[in-house]
Amino acid sequence: MAAARHKVTLGHVSESDELPESPARSTFTVAFVVGVSADKWARVWAERMPHLPLVLRLVDDAGALEALDGDADMTLARLPLEIDADVYRAIPLWTEMPVVVAPKDHPISVVDSVTLAELEDENLLEGRDDDALDLVAAGVGVARMPQSVFRATGRRDVKAREISDAEPTRIALVWKAGPPDDSVDEFVGIVRGRTAQSSRGTGGEAAAEPEKKTERRQPPRGPAAKAKPVHRTGLRALPRSKKSGGKRRPR
Structure with a gap:
């Protein structure tokens, strides 16, 4: 039975979730949005806090803060x-x-990135789920989303390219203000890479300096890797790369 305490569960936060009646925690709940992988933190938590099981709950972007009004301790x-x-x-x-x-x-399949100006004439679809991507695959329009969200879909029937001049989004760890909480401090330390021997204590306040981490840009594959630079005035006017005639240059 003791091994069950290390189990990490996944679920969804609903509006009917209520705070536990007892002030003492039986679990520690962290909500997270699509595109965030909390597995590595869950493993460290299980090692350091075996007496307090970690529960992970998937929420949409709009429900991230509302989760803290339910049973989520952090989001x-x-x-x-x-x-x-x-x-x-x-x-x-x-x-x-x-x-x-x-x-x-x-x-866009023959370029590394695009600009917002090049997307002005495109039919921009709402949504980031599979339904929106089904429409993209059918040629109805294009969709915009964080790269991590696209990777989480696992879709291979569409192409994604960086928007070089668009404002990036940011992931943040959020919790309700209150008195010092050892469990909250522990999870903050795990996320920030603090070792078990390091001193704890966020004092209920956010750290002054956030971690610096950005998504790596993946090298292009297939035709995009061979495409020559092009001068662009709009995506619909983009020329496709041409294959060379197989002639060798004289040495």
Whole structure:
């Protein structure tokens, strides 16, 4: 039975979730948005806090703060959000690269990145879920989302390219302001890479210096890797790369 205490569970936060009646925690709950992977932190938590099981709950972006009104002790939210400093404490963690997702045969497939101006004439679809990406794959339009969200979909029937001049989003660890809490301090330390021997104590306040972490830009594959630089006035005018005739240059 003791091994069950190390189990990390996944679920969804609903509006009907209520705070536990007892002030003493039986679990420690962290909500997180799509695109965030908390597995490595869960493993460290299980090693350091075996007496307090960690529960992970998946929420959408809009429900990240609302989760703290339910049974979530902390939440990994996507900024920007309206965060009242008198109510919440927040530590920004890393930024996310914005991408545009388009059909595989779209002109963006031969470039490394695009600009917002080049997307002005595109039909921008709402949403980041599979339904929106189904429409993208069918050629109805394009979708914009953080790169981490696109990777989480695992879709291979569409292409994603960086939007070089778009404002990035940021992931932050958020919790309600209150008296010092050892469990909250412990999770903050785990997320920030603090060792078990390090001193703890956030004092209920956010750290002054956030961790600096950005998503790595992946090298292009396939046609995009061979495409020559092009001068662009709009995506629809983008020329496709041409294959060489197989002639060798004279040495």
